[in-house]
Amino acid sequence: xxxxxxxxxxxxxxxxxxxxxxxxxxxxLAALIRLLRRKxxxxxxxxxxxxVYGKGYRFGEEx
Numbered sequence: 001x002x003x004x005x006x007x008x009x010x011x012x013x014x015x016x017x018x019x020x021x022x023x024x025x026x027x028x029l030a031a032l033i034r035l036l037r038r039k040x041x042x043x044x045x046x047x048x049x050x051x052v053y054g055k056g057y058r059f060g061e062e063x
Contacts, residue, residue, distance in 0.1 A: 004060035007052055033057060 014023035017032075037049050050058040 005058060007056055007058050009056035011056075013056065 010026065010029060013029060017029075018024065033049060033051075041048055046061050048060060050062065052058055
């Protein structure tokens, strides 16, 4: 996993996903993260996407 354990800010994620256009509102990113969690996370297993309130997200297992 690229950038495992590293904090990715909302701005960094917006810049990576929406390179040519103005980024959408912040709730679009939250909705995409929610959908991604539903796809990759299994109940009872380790959480892979961690929200860092007010900053961004950390991907990978907690260390």
